[in-house]
Amino acid sequence: MKKISLLLWGLALGACSTQKEIVDIPIIFDEQRIELTKEYLLNRYELEQDTPEITPKMVVLHWTAIPSLKKSFEAFNRSTLPNWRPDLVNVSGLNVSSHFLVDQDGTIYRLMPETTMARHTIGLNHCAIGIENVGGTEGLPLTKKQLRSNIYLVNYLASKYDIDYVIGHQEYTLFEGHPLWLEVDDGYRTKKTDPGMDFVEKVRNATKKFNFKPVPTKKQ
């Protein structure tokens, strides 16, 4: 039944005049990045896998706080973190990335396959699809066009995968103790403020029909 309704939704979406194009501009995903991603899954989440595949359960919204599409892309493109030194003790040398990058004009770019792990949210990368938005600083706030594109993407992804949660990056630590939270190190956290709760609430309100689960309100 669910499959049929999803199919109908897909058809309706296809026929809709507001359908948006997703432009593929793949970041480097070479053998080194594949190995570092598998190493991340093993070391951070104790998941031993032959491939860096994920089962999407969540969409995490972000802003890059980088002022252009080009510079945002460049930040994600290389396989390793800019200052990584393999000989030093570290969490992981895998560079950060995201599945989607939405420019200020609302254009949607896909940087990598939707079911390959991207490093964008501590604890949850094994199940989270990331959407990054160019900007987010005081001088370059997120735009209405980006909001519309994020709503479009959540519709697209929730129609394709069993997505239970749509969250802002700033909410991620609320999942500590949740069954989806797999980070092994209690000391590995970074404080996040992106992409602002106003933006997140607007996306959630516009996608209510999917009945996403509520984000945990306090640490469990």
Ligand SMILES: [Zn+2]
């Ligand atoms: Zn973020």
